[in-house]
Amino acid sequence: MATIAFVGLGNMGGPMLANLVKAGHALHAFDLSQDALARAETAGATRAATAAEAAAAAEVVITMLPAGQHVRQVYMDESGGLIGAAPKGALLIDCSTIDVDSARAVAAAAADAGQRMVDAPVSGGVGAAEAGTLTFMVGGADDAVEAARPILEAMGKAVVHTGGPGTGQAAKICNNMMLGIQMLSVCEAFMLAKRLGLDAQKLFDVSSRASGQCWSLTTYCPVPGPVPTSPANRDYKAGFTAAMMLKDLKLAQQAAAVSGAATPLGGLAESLYAVFCNHEGGGTLDFSGIIQMIEGDA
Ligand code: NAD
Numbered sequence: 001m002a003t004i005a006f007v008g009l010g011n012m013g014g015p016m017l018a019n020l021v022k023a024g025h026a027l028h029a030f031d032l033s034q035d036a037l038a039r040a041e042t043a044g045a046t047r048a049a050t051a052a053e054a055a056a057a058a059e060v061v062i063t064m065l066p067a068g069q070h071v072r073q074v075y076m077d078e079s080g081g082l083i084g085a086a087p088k089g090a091l092l093i094d095c096s097t098i099d100v101d102s103a104r105a106v107a108a109a110a111a112d113a114g115q116r117m118v119d120a121p122v123s124g125g126v127g128a129a130e131a132g133t134l135t136f137m138v139g140g141a142d143d144a145v146e147a148a149r150p151i152l153e154a155m156g157k158a159v160v161h162t163g164g165p166g167t168g169q170a171a172k173i174c175n176n177m178m179l180g181i182q183m184l185s186v187c188e189a190f191m192l193a194k195r196l197g198l199d200a201q202k203l204f205d206v207s208s209r210a211s212g213q214c215w216s217l218t219t220y221c222p223v224p225g226p227v228p229t230s231p232a233n234r235d236y237k238a239g240f241t242a243a244m245m246l247k248d249l250k251l252a253q254q255a256a257a258v259s260g261a262a263t264p265l266g267g268l269a270e271s272l273y274a275v276f277c278n279h280e281g282g283g284t285l286d287f288s289g290i291i292q293m294i295e296g297d298a
Helices: 013-022 034-043 051-055 068-076 081-085 100-112 126-131 142-153 167-195 200-207 242-259 264-278 287-297
Strands: 003-007 026-030 060-063 091-094 116-119 134-139 156-163
Touching (some): 013 026, 013 034, 013 126, 051 081, 068 091, 081 100, 100 116, 100 167, 100 242, 126 134, 134 142, 156 167, 167 242, 167 287
Parallel strands (some): 003 060, 134 156
Antiparallel strands (some): 116 134
C-alpha cells in the first residue's frame, strides 16, 4: 500500500480520497477549505497544514483542482510547489480537467526535476467518484502510467493510456466537445418533434433503436419520461452542471485555436452554453437543462 498526498478535496476529490482510504492506502490531505479537510479526516486521512507538508513523505501525489491556473500554482509555485516538495522519484498524478498547455508545462517541469508525472482527467461525475467507477484517460510515459494504474483502479473502472503528456487532457476535451454538441442535437430534435406533434416517448422509441442513438439520448435523455434516471426527471438537478460543460467547451475552443483546428460546431455549442449559463441559475442546472432555453427560443 502507498503513502499518498491528495490535494483538492472538493466534490470529486473528496470521494476519490475516501476510495483510496478504503483500498488501504495512507492518505495525507490538503485543501484550502477547512470543511473539505474535515471531511477528508472523517474519511480516514491525515490532515496536512500545506500542500508541501502533505507531499513531503509521499510516494504518490494526486491533485483534483478546478483549472489550469490552480494546477500550475500548486505544482510550481515560487517555493517549488509539489514538484519540489515531493521526494525524488515520487509519482505525480493530476486528475483535474485543464488545458493541454498547462498539463504539458507542469509535466515538463516535473521531468526536469526528475519526477514522473501523468495527466489523468476523469469521465463520470460525483456519483462515479463515490462509487469508484470513474474512467481515467491517462497521458504520460509508459512506466509512469503503469505505476499509476493500480492507484487509479482503486477509484475507477477503466484506465486508458492515451499517449504522451497532455494526451489525457486532449481526450477529455475532445470527448466533452462531442458530448456538448451531441446533447444540443438531441434537445433540438425533441423540440422539433414537439412542434410537429410527435410524442417524445415515440421519438425516443425510434431513435434509441435507430441511427440517432447516442449517450445523450439513451442515458441522459433531456425530456422527462423516457429515461427515468436522467436529470430531466428531477428538474434538471445536476449531475454535470452547465457551468462545467461551458468550462470544457471553452477548453476545446482554446485548444482548437492553438492547434489550428476548425471546430465550428464546438464554437456554436460554447456560445449556446454561455447564453444558458448567463440566465439566472442556468450554470448550476444539469447541462441537459439547456433544452428549456432551446424550447423557449424556438
Ligand atoms: P470543486 O470546486 O468541488 O473542488 C475543487 C477543490 O480544490 C476545492 O475544495 C478547493 O478548495 C480546492 N482548491 C482550489 N485551489 C486550491 C489550492 N491552491 N490548494 C488546495 N486546494 C485548492 O471541483 P470538483 O467538482 O471537485 O472538480 C475538480 C476537477 O474535476 C475540475 O477540474 C473539474 O472540471 C473536474 N471534473 C468534475 C466533474 C464533476 O462532475 N464535478 C466531473 C469530471 C471532471
